[in-house]
Amino acid sequence: MSIPSKDIAHILRTEDDFLVTAHVNPDGDAIGSMAAMGFVLQHLGKRFTLYNQSGLPRDFAWLSLPAPITTSIPDCPACWTITLDCGDLHRAGDALMTWVDRQRLINIDHHLGNPGFGSFNWVDTSMASTSQMAAQIARELGFPLEGALGEAVFLGLTTDTGSFSYDNTTARVLELAAEIVRLGLKPGQFNAKLQNQQPLERIQLWSRVLSRTQLLDSGKIALVTITRQDLDATGTGMQDTDGIINTVRRIKGVAVAASLREDGPKEIKFSLRSSGNVNVQPMAASFGGGGHKNAAGGTIFASMSEAESSLVQALRTFAETL
Numbered sequence: 001m002s003i004p005s006k007d008i009a010h011i012l013r014t015e016d017d018f019l020v021t022a023h024v025n026p027d028g029d030a031i032g033s034m035a036a037m038g039f040v041l042q043h044l045g046k047r048f049t050l051y052n053q054s055g056l057p058r059d060f061a062w063l064s065l066p067a068p069i070t071t072s073i074p075d076c077p078a079c080w081t082i083t084l085d086c087g088d089l090h091r092a093g094d095a096l097m098t099w100v101d102r103q104r105l106i107n108i109d110h111h112l113g114n115p116g117f118g119s120f121n122w123v124d125t126s127m128a129s130t131s132q133m134a135a136q137i138a139r140e141l142g143f144p145l146e147g148a149l150g151e152a153v154f155l156g157l158t159t160d161t162g163s164f165s166y167d168n169t170t171a172r173v174l175e176l177a178a179e180i181v182r183l184g185l186k187p188g189q190f191n192a193k194l195q196n197q198q199p200l201e202r203i204q205l206w207s208r209v210l211s212r213t214q215l216l217d218s219g220k221i222a223l224v225t226i227t228r229q230d231l232d233a234t235g236t237g238m239q240d241t242d243g244i245i246n247t248v249r250r251i252k253g254v255a256v257a258a259s260l261r262e263d264g265p266k267e268i269k270f271s272l273r274s275s276g277n278v279n280v281q282p283m284a285a286s287f288g289g290g291g292h293k294n295a296a297g298g299t300i301f302a303s304m305s306e307a308e309s310s311l312v313q314a315l316r317t318f319a320e321t322l
């Protein structure tokens with residue numbers, strides 16, 4: 001039986017010219033797994049480009065990268081593409097969709113419902129982060145997870161496990177983290193870079209948005225909305241909203257937390273969060289999105305009030321089953 005990580009390691013060893021990408025509006029796992037894969041290719045002496053339609057978020061500007069992250073696709077007709085942390089190909093952005101050679105497409109991901117859109121697919125929903133998968137490829141190729149490679153893997157691991165607190169924090173995850181720490185990473189110093197560099201404006205946005213938190217269905221559902229006006233009034237942007245929903249999930253008795261963010265006049269990004277066995281992925285999928293059991297999202301193309309009422313209706317129906 002073929003083992004996807006070994007097949008992929010073989011392609012990396014024998015081919016050349018790779019475009020490495022991840023989902024738009026990248027989170028720590030998207031950036032961490034891109035960086036990790038880039039370091040692996042660098043160690044192999046290959047030509048590669050790190051591409052993300054949204055670029056490198058300011059929050060990760062401190063991370064050591066093997067190459068800059070570009071927002072324009074290079075002129076590279078024979079390139080292999082590696083998509084990381086993309087539950088479907090659309091998540092990599094429209095520009096990549098039209099450019100990509102489907103015969104040379106490697107899909108490495110851990111999302112539920114990934115349809116296997118690549119010519120090589122390694123989709124494993126038991127993985128806590130895509131960076132954990134990148135670590136496995138590094139291991140296949142004999143590269144120790146030290147220095148910047150270890151840090152990149154750790155970034156994906158810590159962000160996708162909620163700092164090693166969610167259900168996906170398995171013994172294997174902690175063993176991998178321990179291996180990276182043994183090779184020199186200092187978690188305290190790392191977390192100070194990741195978490196303690198917030199702009200004051202972000203805290204002001206959070207307090208404004210959180211003060212309007214609504215509890216529905218006897219407190220089983222918590223809902224927050226983030227409008228364009230909230231962002232403008234506090235001088236913040238989309239990247240400052242990441243994590244608001246996780247705070248709302250902490251409210252006692254809440255089974256599902258939901259947030260709606262106004263990305264355009266008729267473009268509302270929604271996020272869903274749950275704990276334990278409550279699976280929010282199917283609800284996100286029913287609105288054309290996707291994700292994981294306890295963290296899913298998508299976009300509703302409607303006004304804020306229309307999006308809010310259809311999401312609340314779906315949440316109420318879902319809450320009856322809990």
Ligand code: 5GP
Nearest residue numbers: 087271272289290291292295296297298299
């Ligand atoms: P977030 O709510 O933080 O944006 O995303 C939570 C999870 O849902 C992430 O794993 C993310 O990849 C996934 N997700 C968010 N938006 C979409 C979407 O539009 N489509 C799909 N397939 N997954 C999404």
Ligand code: MN
Nearest residue numbers: 027029030085
């Ligand atoms: Mn991600």
Ligand code: MN
Nearest residue numbers: 029085129130
């Ligand atoms: Mn991920």
